[in-house]
Amino acid sequence: MNSFITLMYHNVTPNGAEYSDLSPSVTAYFVDQRTFSAHLLEVCQRGHCVDTKAIAGFYQQKSVNVPDVLTLVQVTFDDGWAGSYETAGPILETHGCQGLLFVTTDLIGSRHCVSLNDLKRIDPVVMTIGSHAKTHRFLNRMSESEIREELSFSKSHLEDAVGYEVDTLSIPGGAIDERVRKIASDVGYRFVYTSETYANTRHRGSLNIGRIAIKNTTTIDDVRRYVKGDLRKERLRRGLLSIPKRLLGQHGYHALRRRVLREAESQEEMVDLSGAQVS
Numbered sequence: 001m002n003s004f005i006t007l008m009y010h011n012v013t014p015n016g017a018e019y020s021d022l023s024p025s026v027t028a029y030f031v032d033q034r035t036f037s038a039h040l041l042e043v044c045q046r047g048h049c050v051d052t053k054a055i056a057g058f059y060q061q062k063s064v065n066v067p068d069v070l071t072l073v074q075v076t077f078d079d080g081w082a083g084s085y086e087t088a089g090p091i092l093e094t095h096g097c098q099g100l101l102f103v104t105t106d107l108i109g110s111r112h113c114v115s116l117n118d119l120k121r122i123d124p125v126v127m128t129i130g131s132h133a134k135t136h137r138f139l140n141r142m143s144e145s146e147i148r149e150e151l152s153f154s155k156s157h158l159e160d161a162v163g164y165e166v167d168t169l170s171i172p173g174g175a176i177d178e179r180v181r182k183i184a185s186d187v188g189y190r191f192v193y194t195s196e197t198y199a200n201t202r203h204r205g206s207l208n209i210g211r212i213a214i215k216n217t218t219t220i221d222d223v224r225r226y227v228k229g230d231l232r233k234e235r236l237r238r239g240l241l242s243i244p245k246r247l248l249g250q251h252g253y254h255a256l257r258r259r260v261l262r263e264a265e266s267q268e269e270m271v272d273l274s275g276a277q278v279s
């Protein structure tokens with residue numbers, strides 16, 4: 001098998017009503033449990049769900065014992081929302097799939113987020129824990145020492161909670177550059193997940209793992225296309241989005257996006273959190 005795809009979820013909700021206090025730009029990336037079940041069924045019927053061990057083996061050139069016709073699919077969740085564990089966990093277990101949950105450590109125990117006790121309880125066979133940094137700020141805007149602090153603090157904090165090595169990192173806001181990537185590798189991350197959209201090959205390397213963002217508008221036909229390896233529509237969309245981002249810079253882009261969405265300034269914090277979901 002020469003490539004795998006990684007799906008980027010954020011939260012799975014029983015019915016969505018309990019998140020009515022959050023900005024629509026955040027909840028646009030939440031899917032309900034029926035939809036998530038349907039996605040996993042599609043993944044398992046037409047592809048093959050892979051765990052972190054299989055991904056490590058993939059980069060070590062080990063063969064994955066899967067028929068060549070099936071696409072390898074990894075399922076990830078960003079931020080550390082409680083529903084990604086409480087609601088998605090049992091569904092993953094039913095399908096024999098493993099999720100990879102990236103937790104922002106400053107959000108642990110916050111409203112709607114996983115608690116420290118949750119992290120201690122989560123069975124790593126069903127859901128492995130990775131880091132989504134400490135504060136969720138854009139890493140590429142920080143000094144070298146700040147980046148190091150964000151990445152090493154979150155790594156050791158999570159390792160203390162779960163009792164195993166945390167060597168996977170998802171970049172908040174997709175805000176990565178070569179400096180961030182090198183520091184991540186220096187502090188011990190072997191697998192770095194971005195928000196770029198492509199199928200992952202060994203050539204791109206394990207510090208550059210692309211993902212496909214799943215939104216509440218993602219259809220089952222979209223998931224079917226992803227499992228077939230057809231990402232043309234999403235790559236085109238990302239290409240178009242990158243034009244205003246390049247022209248305005250990251251901050252200007254998110255300010256523009258807020259204005260377009262007519263969101264109140266009081267929601268800025270949560271909108272900023274959602275940066276990961278569009279970047």
Ligand SMILES: [Zn+2]
Nearest residue numbers: 078079172276
């Ligand atoms: Zn995020």
